[in-house]
Amino acid sequence: MEKILESYKTTAVEDVTVWYEAAKVSEFPKNGGACIKYKSKQIAIFNFERKNSWYACQNVCPHKMEMVLSRGMIGEQSGVPKVACPMHKKTFSLENGENLNGDLPAIATYPVKIENDTVYIGFSE
Amino acid sequence: MKKVVVIGNGMVGYKFCEKFVASDKFNEYKITVFGEEPRRAYDRVHLSEFYAGKTAEDLSMSTADWYAQNNIDLHVSEMITEINREHKTVANHRGDTYSYDYLVLATGSSAFVPPINGVEKEGVFVYRTIEDLEAIESYAKKIKSEGKTQAAVLGGGLLGLEAANAVKELGLEAHVVEFAPRLMPRQLDQGGSDMLQSKIEELGLSVHLSKQTEYIQGTNAIEGLKYVDGSELKVDMLVISAGIRPRDEVAKECGLDAGLRGGVIVDNTMKTSDDSIFAIGEVALYNNMIYGLVAPGYDMAEVAVAQITGNTELTMAPYIDMSTQLKLIGTEVASFGDALLEGEDTDTIVYENKRKGVYKRINVAKDGSKLLGGILVGDSSDYNALFQIYNTAMALPEDPEDLILGSRGGDGGSLLGDVMDLPDDAQICSCESVSKGDICSAIQDGSCNDLGDVISCTKAGTGCGGCKPMVKDLVDATLKSLGREVKDVICEHFEYNRQELYDIIKLKGYRKYDEVLNHHGCGDGCEVCKPVIASIMASLHADTANEEYVIQDSNDRFLANIQRNGTYSVVPRIPGGEITPEKLIVLGEVGKKYDLYTKITGGQRVDFFGARLDQLPLIWKDLIEHGFESGHAYGKSLRTVKSCVGSTWCRYGMDESVSFAIELEERYKGLRSPHKLKGGVSGCIRECAEARCKDFGVIAVEGGWNLYVCGNGGANPKHAELLAEQIDNETVIKYLDRFLMYYIRTAAPLERTAKWLDKLEGGIDYLKKVVIEDSLALADELEAEMATLVDNFQCEWTQAIEDEEMMKRFNHFVNSDAADDNLVFVPLRDQKMPKHWS
Numbered sequence: 001m002e003k004i005l006e007s008y009k010t011t012a013v014e015d016v017t018v019w020y021e022a023a024k025v026s027e028f029p030k031n032g033g034a035c036i037k038y039k040s041k042q043i044a045i046f047n048f049e050r051k052n053s054w055y056a057c058q059n060v061c062p063h064k065m066e067m068v069l070s071r072g073m074i075g076e077q078s079g080v081p082k083v084a085c086p087m088h089k090k091t092f093s094l095e096n097g098e099n100l101n102g103d104l105p106a107i108a109t110y111p112v113k114i115e116n117d118t119v120y121i122g123f124s125e
Numbered sequence: 126m127k128k129v130v131v132i133g134n135g136m137v138g139y140k141f142c143e144k145f146v147a148s149d150k151f152n153e154y155k156i157t158v159f160g161e162e163p164r165r166a167y168d169r170v171h172l173s174e175f176y177a178g179k180t181a182e183d184l185s186m187s188t189a190d191w192y193a194q195n196n197i198d199l200h201v202s203e204m205i206t207e208i209n210r211e212h213k214t215v216a217n218h219r220g221d222t223y224s225y226d227y228l229v230l231a232t233g234s235s236a237f238v239p240p241i242n243g244v245e246k247e248g249v250f251v252y253r254t255i256e257d258l259e260a261i262e263s264y265a266k267k268i269k270s271e272g273k274t275q276a277a278v279l280g281g282g283l284l285g286l287e288a289a290n291a292v293k294e295l296g297l298e299a300h301v302v303e304f305a306p307r308l309m310p311r312q313l314d315q316g317g318s319d320m321l322q323s324k325i326e327e328l329g330l331s332v333h334l335s336k337q338t339e340y341i342q343g344t345n346a347i348e349g350l351k352y353v354d355g356s357e358l359k360v361d362m363l364v365i366s367a368g369i370r371p372r373d374e375v376a377k378e379c380g381l382d383a384g385l386r387g388g389v390i391v392d393n394t395m396k397t398s399d400d401s402i403f404a405i406g407e408v409a410l411y412n413n414m415i416y417g418l419v420a421p422g423y424d425m426a427e428v429a430v431a432q433i434t435g436n437t438e439l440t441m442a443p444y445i446d447m448s449t450q451l452k453l454i455g456t457e458v459a460s461f462g463d464a465l466l467e468g469e470d471t472d473t474i475v476y477e478n479k480r481k482g483v484y485k486r487i488n489v490a491k492d493g494s495k496l497l498g499g500i501l502v503g504d505s506s507d508y509n510a511l512f513q514i515y516n517t518a519m520a521l522p523e524d525p526e527d528l529i530l531g532s533r534g535g536d537g538g539s540l541l542g543d544v545m546d547l548p549d550d551a552q553i554c555s556c557e558s559v560s561k562g563d564i565c566s567a568i569q570d571g572s573c574n575d576l577g578d579v580i581s582c583t584k585a586g587t588g589c590g591g592c593k594p595m596v597k598d599l600v601d602a603t604l605k606s607l608g609r610e611v612k613d614v615i616c617e618h619f620e621y622n623r624q625e626l627y628d629i630i631k632l633k634g635y636r637k638y639d640e641v642l643n644h645h646g647c648g649d650g651c652e653v654c655k656p657v658i659a660s661i662m663a664s665l666h667a668d669t670a671n672e673e674y675v676i677q678d679s680n681d682r683f684l685a686n687i688q689r690n691g692t693y694s695v696v697p698r699i700p701g702g703e704i705t706p707e708k709l710i711v712l713g714e715v716g717k718k719y720d721l722y723t724k725i726t727g728g729q730r731v732d733f734f735g736a737r738l739d740q741l742p743l744i745w746k747d748l749i750e751h752g753f754e755s756g757h758a759y760g761k762s763l764r765t766v767k768s769c770v771g772s773t774w775c776r777y778g779m780d781e782s783v784s785f786a787i788e789l790e791e792r793y794k795g796l797r798s799p800h801k802l803k804g805g806v807s808g809c810i811r812e813c814a815e816a817r818c819k820d821f822g823v824i825a826v827e828g829g830w831n832l833y834v835c836g837n838g839g840a841n842p843k844h845a846e847l848l849a850e851q852i853d854n855e856t857v858i859k860y861l862d863r864f865l866m867y868y869i870r871t872a873a874p875l876e877r878t879a880k881w882l883d884k885l886e887g888g889i890d891y892l893k894k895v896v897i898e899d900s901l902a903l904a905d906e907l908e909a910e911m912a913t914l915v916d917n918f919q920c921e922w923t924q925a926i927e928d929e930e931m932m933k934r935f936n937h938f939v940n941s942d943a944a945d946d947n948l949v950f951v952p953l954r955d956q957k958m959p960k961h962w963s
Contacts, residue, residue: 004947027939031639032675034934037941050639050649060947066691067947071682071738073675075651077617084652086679086687091652103188 004065007041008058008108009124010097016111016122025117033083035059035070036121043110043121044070046094048081054112055094056121061085062104069107126155129433130215130223132205132375133231134160136169137406137422139186141231144427146195150434156197157223159215161204162254165189170419173291175258184255208379210399227401227433230376230389231426234369234407234415239279243341249363252278252288264362265295273361274298277350279338280367281308283453288366289330290454300331300358302350304367307334312449312460316477317500320484324456324503333358369417371408384410393440395429403429411441420555421445427558446516446555450501450508450591456482457505462498462515463488471497476529478503485529487511493521496528509595517551544598545606553599554592559585564596568603576600615874616653618646623799623874627661636662638676656681657874660761663797664869667917670760671924671931680759683935684922685741688734690948690959693741695721695733696758697748698794701768701786701806702729711751719744722956728765728803730756735957737944742935745922754920757795761875763802766790767815771808771825778808780825785854786814789823792858793865795918799872799881802865803838817845820878821864823857826850830857834864834892837879846882846889849897859908863896866907 022036022045033046042059059067064087072083074094081094092099097106111122129145131138142158145151160166167184175184192199200217207216208228216222236251238244248268250261265276274297278289281303293299301308307318322332336356341363342349349359371388382390382398388410395403395411405425407415416422424441431439448461466488467473476485483503489496496515501508511528513519522528549562563583567573573582579600580586586593613622621629626641635641638658642650655676662668670681680686685693697712712731716723719740721733736744745755758764768786772778786806796802805816806823816822822833822845829851836845849860872881885891894900925931937945949960 023939027933029675029934034939035937037938037943042938042945042947048649064689066689067945068687068691071679071687071691073652073655073678073682074649075618075655076649077651079648081649082651086682087691089652103191105190 004060005062005105008060010106010108011110011122011124013111013122015124017125018123019113019120020123022119022121025114025119028119031074033070033072033074035067038121038123042067042070044072044083045112045119045121046070046074046081046083048074051081053081054114054119055081056110056112057083057092057094057097058108061087061090062099062107063088063090126153127226128224129154129156129227129229130225131156131158131229131231132215133233133372133406133408134158134162134166134199134201135231135233135406136166136186136419137233137426138229138231139166140423141229141405141426141429142192142195142197143187144430145434146197148430148434154434157225158192158197158199159203159205159217160199160201162256163202164255165192165199165201167255169253172252172255172258173287173294175255176262176291176294181255205375208375208402210379210402213401225401227403229429229433230397230402230404230408231406232372232375232408234371234417236365237368237370238365239338239367241338241340243343243347244365246341246343247346248343248361249341249347249365252284252291252364252366258291261292261362261364262295265292265297268361269296275300275360276362276364277302277358277360279350279363279365281305281332281334282311282366282368283309283449283451285366286325286453288364289325292362292364293328293330293454297362298329298331300333300360301325302333302336302338302358304337305334308332309458312458312464313500313502314465314486316475317458317460317484317486317502320477320479320482320502321453321456321458323479324482325454328454330454369407369415371410371415373408376402376404376408384413388415391425393428393443394432394437395425395441396432403432405429412443412445414445416445416447418447418449420558421447423556424558448512448516448555450505450512456503457501459501459505459508460499461508461512462496464498464500466498472525474526474529476526487525487529489521489525493525495519496521496525499529509592513547513551513553517548544595545602553595554583554585556592557584557587559583561599564599565603568600569607575604613873615657616651618642618648618650618654621645623657623661624871626658627665627870630658630661631665636666636668638662638673650676652678653874656761660797660799660874663762664914667795667914667919669795669919669921669924671921671928674931674934678761681761683738683741684755684759684925685736686759688959691945692734692948692959693736693738694758695736695741695744695748696726696730696756697753698756698790699730699765700790700794701766701783703768703783703787708751708753711748711753715744715747718747720957722953722958726758726765729767730758730765732758735950735959737948738935738937739944742926742932746926749920749923749926755795755922760795761798761800763790763793763796763798763804766793766804766806767819768806769808769811769813771806775808777811778825779827780808780830782806782808782814782823782825785823785830785857788854789858789861792915793861795921796865796869796914798865798869800875800877802878818842819845821845821861829853832857832860835878835882835889837877839877841879843879848889848893860896862911863904863907864892866911867892867895867903870907 028034028047030049036043044059046055059069071086074083082091084091091101092107097109113120166186204218205215206218214222214224236253276292276297277300278285279302281301289299289301337353339351339353351357373389376389377383389404391404391409397404406422428441450459470491472489474487487499495518547561551561567579573579585596656678659676670677674682722735724732726732766786766789768783771782803819804821805814805819807814807816808825818836818838824831832849833845834848837843950957951960
């Protein structure tokens with residue numbers, strides 16, 4: 001179990017070595033999320049269309065270790081963009097991964113860029 | 126860095142660590158904790174909830190990595206067997222030694238086992254740790270399988286009664302055996318004990334008072350108790366809960382001063398006879414007393430932390446309050462102050478109501494100046510107020526009996542008057558030592574904005590929880606005094622409650638979440654307001670959950686119920702529970718084809734579990750092809766209308782309950798509401814459909830149907846109340862249309878009909894006026910709205926599988942056709958289940 005969590009590490013833009021071409025923008029729901037596969041990883045990507053911004057994080061919820069965060073509802077708490085896990089409504093900041101309504105470990109977040117209607121996720125491996 | 130070693134990882138030992146972590150000197154110390162139990166500190170106060178389904182993890186006081194995160198070394202399953210005061214070291218059972226600058230004894234207590242012949246027999250247990258509970262549970266299972274059911278609990282005190290309830294929950298006949306002539310002898314007088322006894326006997330427990338056990342009968346395993354008076358009680362199991370004994374062995378061995386009857390002697394700084402060694406919790410003998418409650422233990426932990434970190438001014442109060450309030454076997458019991466006080470300077474006022482099962486006693490100073498103590502059995506709702514009046518020595522009303530009888534002058538005001546009249550140092554939460562001043566200033570200084578903030582920053586209400594209503598009153602009153610309106614709003618994005626939003630959306634005709642947010646809200650919304658607005662739109666326009674799926678709650682978003690491992694369950698509609706053999710075979714084929722775990726639900730349908738997200742549309746294609754449609758088991762909407770077989774077959778049936786149940790289910794299927802809705806139709810008053818525990822229930826009687834509304838199973842069961850009698854099918858439907866629409870319009874989010882009726886001013890009589898007499902002149906409107914919803918029903922699964930765009934959301938990955946490879950199933954009785962969470 002810990003092994004799964006360990007494979008997800010927050011990646012800063014300056015550390016990105018690979019910009020992985022995930023999918024076309026149109027593949028993602030507006031103001032919602034979907035999941036992509038990168039090697040053995042599952043990454044949740046969220047399209048905050050209202051704010052014209054995108055976020056990415058691990059798909060696995062650190063609470064019960066299920067691959068579900070991409071199916072969660074997104075929103076904002078005091079200006080911080082967040083996702084609520086569909087299992088038990090644990091909420092996580094999509095800026096720094098912090099658990100906003102409890103003391104679960106933070107989730108890993110990844111940088112996103114949009115070019116030519118395509119969504120790219122930044123990885124360092 | 127100074128070394129602090131803590132022996133014992135129980136509630137008080139943990140609290141010591143928690144207080145230390147919060148101290149500003151924490152970085153100057155290194156803490157090492159030894160616990161002999163195999164797990165981290167857990168909540169022993171709520172131990173019996175272990176049988177109610179809570180796991181050891183649920184009861185745990187901290188998360189698994191809390192100690193590591195705070196750089197505390199926790200050694201579980203390690204018993205300290207030696208303290209060397211000269212070298213300032215401790216040694217564990219393996220002989221490893223650890224040095225300390227300060228040593229804290231938080232070894233707690235063990236169950237006291239009286240010296241009765243035969244306590245070593247098989248089937249005799251104590252009630253103290255999770256391991257004890259596990260052993261009791263497995264022994265109970267074993268004897269039940271042999272047809273034996275009698276279990277005794279030795280000790281009628283607080284813990285003994287908890288244990289007796291637990292034994293009863295395990296399906297055994299519980300007998301409480303107490304040496305004293307009354308239950309809870311430390312807290313209750315005879316009158317209080319009598320009332321408690323009759324309440325718990327009503328629930329099927331037996332009480333045996335003034336019984337001294339001479340020996341335990343049986344050869345290997347226990348077979349009974351023989352009392353000194355010659356009588357006996359045949360039992361197959363015994364749980365001893367006759368008090369506690371401090372765990373002071375290791376302290377005594379190293380020569381620390383101890384009391385005659387055990388306990389390590391401490392002064393008001395929690396120091397023992399050795400300046401480097403502290404004792405806290407149930408091992409500490411303070412004022413020549415062992416305090417078996419968690420609140421004084423927590424205070425001791427705080428004092429010890431302060432003393433070690435140099436704040437020598439904080440000491441233990443000279444007098445320790447032993448007031449308690451709790452719910453025992455469903456009965457509220459409280460005692461405070463000097464509860465059993467009698468004497469020349471005291472007047473005792475007693476109120477007893479056997480009909481209602483309530484006993485109240487207060488002890489008042491002869492001159493009427495103050496409240497000295499009291500007892501409440503059967504109704505402790507006034508405990509918080511009485512405790513404050515006692516604890517802060519407030520002036521009493523002219524007629525002190527008003528305190529337990531209520532003012533009969535008629536203003537109906539609360540006992541305390543205004544909570545804000547309490548002095549600032551009034552202790553509101555005794556578990557966490559939080560005063561009124563702490564609570565109010567947390568809001569006044571701007572660090573907290575609402576009840577949730579106050580609870581998380583002061584910890585008030587996180588112990589036994591008894592003070593929560595008062596904390597809420599204080600928070601509301603403080604906010605109000607600052608001119609901040611306390612409004613029941615949906616979330617930070619909307620300054621409206623659900624009913625107001627409903628009216629706005631209806632008036633403006635909004636069809637999109639963003640329209641509502643842009644015009645009437647702020648920010649980007651959240652997981653609270655999105656589903657509320659989705660539900661309102663559905664109730665107003667018969668919108669399905671496909672329309673705007675990103676604002677739907679977890680289950681509605683994928684039209685299925687998400688389960689423990691992130692797979693889904695599928696429930697097709699089977700109206701009234703009637704199904705042809707052909708269709709039943711189709712269900713069997715579908716279950717087999719997709720290898721789904723299959724179970725019959727409580728609502729007379731079939732539930733398939735373990736469907737992956739990407740399998741959902743395939744399964745539904747098959748089901749729809751064979752004439753099934755969505756059962757809306759995932760929605761806050763009508764689930765089922767359960768039926769008994771009625772007069773079509775039953776020799777007692779008064780009417781065709783199945784036909785009517787099918788008609789009602791077909792009418793209201795898909796109806797989105799503030800919470801889920803369930804119905805039932807019974808063909809006679811034997812009530813085989815259990816209609817009265819549903820949101821609406823219809824029962825055939827001579828001359829028509831009786832219509833009941835607002836019942837509930839679930840966590841707070843409630844029987845539905847009679848709305849109308851002996852009415853025909855058309856009238857049932859007319860009243861139901863009105864009732865359901867009125868509920869949908871006015872309820873709060875996620876408020877079931879039972880709770881809604883509880884809060885409805887005027888209750889069922891008012892509801893009758895609205896629904897039957899049309900007192901609000903709304904009936905036509907309500908009926909017309911329902912008619913629109915009924916006419917516009919669409920099966921949302923049929924809609925989803927016919928639309929390519931809508932289908933996209935069921936792919937696990939957008940960039941791959943692969944399925945989620947994280948899923949692991951294990952076999953279970955010829956089917957499968959998800960692997961357990963580790």
